[in-house]
Amino acid sequence: MVRTGIIGLGKMGISHCAILGAHPDVNLVAVCDSSALVIDAFKKHSRFQCFTDYRKMIAEMNLDAIVIASPTKFHTEMVNYALDHSLHVFCEKPFVLNPEDAEILAEKAEMKNLVNQVGYHNRFLGTFNEVKVLLQMNILGELYHFSGESYGPVVLREKGSTWRSQKGQGGGCLYDYASHTIDLIHFLLGKPMEVSGTQLKRIFSNDVEDAVYSSITLNNGLRGQLSVNWSDETHRKMNTQITILGKKGKIIADATEVKIFLKEANELLVLPKGWTVKYLTELTPNVDFYLRGEEYSSQIDHFIKCINNSETINKSSFRSASCTDQLISKLISDNK
Amino acid sequence: MERVLFGDNQFFGVNHSSDEKARAQTIRFQEDDAIMAVLDVAIDEGINTFMCTTHDRIGEICNRIRGNEKYKDFKLYPCMPYAHKYANAITELGYLGTIKQFVPGNIFSTFAKGGLAFMKKDFTELAKLMIDAEMKMFKGINTPVIWVQNVITDLLLGLGMTDFLVVFYNHIKEKYRAEPGFITMNLPLLLDTLEKAGIENPTVCASINKIGFRMSGGIKKYEEVIGQKRCKLVAMQVLAAGAIPPKEAFEYVCSLNGVDSILFGASSRANIHQSKSIIDSCSVLKHGPTSKVNYY
Numbered sequence: 001m002v003r004t005g006i007i008g009l010g011k012m013g014i015s016h017c018a019i020l021g022a023h024p025d026v027n028l029v030a031v032c033d034s035s036a037l038v039i040d041a042f043k044k045h046s047r048f049q050c051f052t053d054y055r056k057m058i059a060e061m062n063l064d065a066i067v068i069a070s071p072t073k074f075h076t077e078m079v080n081y082a083l084d085h086s087l088h089v090f091c092e093k094p095f096v097l098n099p100e101d102a103e104i105l106a107e108k109a110e111m112k113n114l115v116n117q118v119g120y121h122n123r124f125l126g127t128f129n130e131v132k133v134l135l136q137m138n139i140l141g142e143l144y145h146f147s148g149e150s151y152g153p154v155v156l157r158e159k160g161s162t163w164r165s166q167k168g169q170g171g172g173c174l175y176d177y178a179s180h181t182i183d184l185i186h187f188l189l190g191k192p193m194e195v196s197g198t199q200l201k202r203i204f205s206n207d208v209e210d211a212v213y214s215s216i217t218l219n220n221g222l223r224g225q226l227s228v229n230w231s232d233e234t235h236r237k238m239n240t241q242i243t244i245l246g247k248k249g250k251i252i253a254d255a256t257e258v259k260i261f262l263k264e265a266n267e268l269l270v271l272p273k274g275w276t277v278k279y280l281t282e283l284t285p286n287v288d289f290y291l292r293g294e295e296y297s298s299q300i301d302h303f304i305k306c307i308n309n310s311e312t313i314n315k316s317s318f319r320s321a322s323c324t325d326q327l328i329s330k331l332i333s334d335n336k
Numbered sequence: 337m338e339r340v341l342f343g344d345n346q347f348f349g350v351n352h353s354s355d356e357k358a359r360a361q362t363i364r365f366q367e368d369d370a371i372m373a374v375l376d377v378a379i380d381e382g383i384n385t386f387m388c389t390t391h392d393r394i395g396e397i398c399n400r401i402r403g404n405e406k407y408k409d410f411k412l413y414p415c416m417p418y419a420h421k422y423a424n425a426i427t428e429l430g431y432l433g434t435i436k437q438f439v440p441g442n443i444f445s446t447f448a449k450g451g452l453a454f455m456k457k458d459f460t461e462l463a464k465l466m467i468d469a470e471m472k473m474f475k476g477i478n479t480p481v482i483w484v485q486n487v488i489t490d491l492l493l494g495l496g497m498t499d500f501l502v503v504f505y506n507h508i509k510e511k512y513r514a515e516p517g518f519i520t521m522n523l524p525l526l527l528d529t530l531e532k533a534g535i536e537n538p539t540v541c542a543s544i545n546k547i548g549f550r551m552s553g554g555i556k557k558y559e560e561v562i563g564q565k566r567c568k569l570v571a572m573q574v575l576a577a578g579a580i581p582p583k584e585a586f587e588y589v590c591s592l593n594g595v596d597s598i599l600f601g602a603s604s605r606a607n608i609h610q611s612k613s614i615i616d617s618c619s620v621l622k623h624g625p626t627s628k629v630n631y632y
Binding site: 010011014015017018019020021022035037038040041044045046047153154155159165176234236237239241254255256257279280281282284286287288289290291292 | 348350351352356358359362423426428491496497521548549552553554576578579
């Protein structure tokens with residue numbers, strides 16, 4: 001049993017808390033949040049030890065692992081502290097605000113041989129994993145363009161008062177939404193290196209951008225578009241889609257389906273000429289506990305598996321998340 | 337509970353297999369008339385229960401149904417809350433802002449019921465106030481079963497906060513004189529948990545389909561638990577988001593002794609008719625044509 005604690009009981013933290021609470025290999029023993037309201041609710045109604053100071057929690061609870069789901073600006077300090085105390089760390093996305101810190105923390109975790117993971121859950125979706133396999137089989141031939149898009153209805157009016165709406169705290173569409181899209185591009189196509197023509201657009205927020213548009217160049221030379229907007233109420237919830245174009249065809253994928261168009265049939269993969277649509281129902285393995293999408297349970301399960309079996313290579317390490325942090329800082333510079 | 341219940345996902349752009357189809361449905365059901373027309377078809381086909389989320393637009397549907405002779409035998413099964421409303425509010429406003437927005441009255445005034453509960457950090461009372469806020473739109477409507485959505489049921493299950501599930505159960509029974517229902521993606525765990533909390537033979541709605549989609553812990557475990565008949569059970573996601581052809585899908589759930597009702601949603605008369613007929617024909621052998629679960 002992996003003795004685990006959580007820092008931060010916001011929307012993501014509380015979801016991790018439930019998933020960990022139901023996990024057969026996890027003993028979730030402690031939670032920590034700075035909000036008296038939230039901690040009082042947990043004190044009264046949960047079985048976990050409750051803390052408002054994470055250092056105290058780490059000192060007293062003899063943890064093996066920690067999940068950090070606090071506002072992004074606290075990540076560096078908390079991750080560093082946890083690594084110093086030899087804890088395996090799962091940190092919410094985006095990893096950290098200063099990309100140099102990301103590299104230092106990745107280095108430290110690797111040196112100490114601690115499992116380190118960032119919560120980019122798209123890496124655990126059946127549909128996107130299918131795309132990765134298809135690309136590895138070179139199904140589209142030489143790639144010539146991509147577009148990574150995420151849209152959703154978060155800020156729809158001119159108000160808002162949480163850390164997500166404040167500059168310098170990891171708020172804004174770039175950190176909250178676009179980080180997922182960038183990470184997905186990295187996961188499927190290659191490491192994003194350069195950006196140009198970036199527009200960080202304010203629509204309703206006073207302090208942060210509500211949309212991100214840019215051109216991205218990957219380490220393999222492939223170029224494509226990034227288009228992200230969290231003030232788009234034509235989407236019921238966050239929707240991330242990737243379109244990949246190659247000389248032999250095209251793939252359009254989101255969380256629910258993979259649409260493949262091939263100019264010629266692929267006999268090896270038994271895919272016909274023209275369109276094939278694969279749905280998440282055939283691409284998604286069952287989880288032991290379902291809360292809000294298999295990917296949320298799968299990523300936690302993977303974290304625990306990596307702790308219990310040192311041979312397992314982490315699918316969303318600090319090192320790979322650091323790449324997203326670096327690109328975010330390039331997008332900010334390019335917008336100036 | 338009738339054998340066949342009509343769902344509402346198709347009206348609000350919820351489609352578990354395709355975001356594109358979901359968008360097309362959102363466009364089609366932009367006007368309330370379009371929803372009412374499909375409900376009328378469902379009634380024509382002999383389905384008299386509409387299981388619907390507490391989406392703002394259901395308020396309008398309630399206004400059409402309320403007091404209308406045509407719908408006097410029509411029942412609504414509210415499912416609360418419409419989670420995205422809260423999730424988006426938490427991202428935008430934080431927990432406190434969300435409570436302020438959704439708990440009626442001024443939570444900072446101790447003279448208001450919500451304010452008192454808030455000051456005392458009485459979360460049980462706050463939960464009841466939020467249930468009441470969700471139920472407001474159903475005033476004057478026949479709602480014999482009232483459900484809590486799977487995202488909340490399963491969140492509370494994972495957190496081990498069973499006491500809130502009990503609060504919901506008792507509040508629905510006491511204040512609304514209705515049967516409380518739990519929607520879940522974790523049927524075996526839910527039943528174990530509720531039984532430990534003293535809730536026997538609850539009403540539960542779970543994903544049940546031939547390919548094991550969203551049946552946490554696996555189809556074998558589910559079949560075993562269903563066979564034990566420890567709850568009044570509604571099967572949802574029977575078609576596994578369209579992955580199983582209707583005949584095969586309905587035959588499977590109808591063959592399970594322990595499934596009382598089947599929930600499905602559809603937008604066209606042809607699909608509604610087809611689904612209802614298949615369920616009826618598969619059910620006659622096992623349950624008789626008018627089989628119902630009686631609560632009281």
